[in-house]
Amino acid sequence: MDYILGYFGPWAWFIIAVALFLLELSAPGVFFIWLGIAAIATGLLDLVIPMSWQVEIAVFTALSIVFLVVGRPIVMKRINQETDQPNLNARNQNFVGRRYKLSEPVKGGRGTLTIDDTLWRIRGDDCPVDSWVTITAVDGMELMIEVDAK
Secondary structure, eight states: OHHHHTOOOHHHHHHHHHHHHHHHHHSSSSOHHHHHHHHHHHHHHHHHSOOOHHHHHHHHHHHHHHHHHHHHHHHHHHHTSOOSOTTTTOGGGGGTTOEEEOSSOBBTTEEEEEETTEEEEEESSOBOTTOEEEEEEEETTEEEEEEOOO
16 A cells, blocks of 8 residues: 555556646646646656655646746747737628628618628618718627718
């Protein structure tokens, strides 16, 4: 019994690493992956240098802190860096500043506008069919328009 309690063994760390990687998949952010990497490193070290469970936990703790302090800022910087497509997941933002011709009138401050075979809800001043409008802003899934004075 002392043998089991006194020694985790490298395979226990590999199993812990898999559990941490699975936890990373279900949790937001980039956190548990560093603990998983530390568990793998602890297991690999334990393969080479057999350690008591107290030393294994101390090594795991130290490696977790090192990987978190060094790795996480690098990954977060890369995740948050500027992209050449800033509106990729908000394509309606790409319409701001563009002009379109209405195929349906705007009545009561609301209407629809067809852009590239997609029907968008619009909000703005009332105007008749064939009016030119400019998209000025986006409010949720609605486009704010301004009638062009031509």
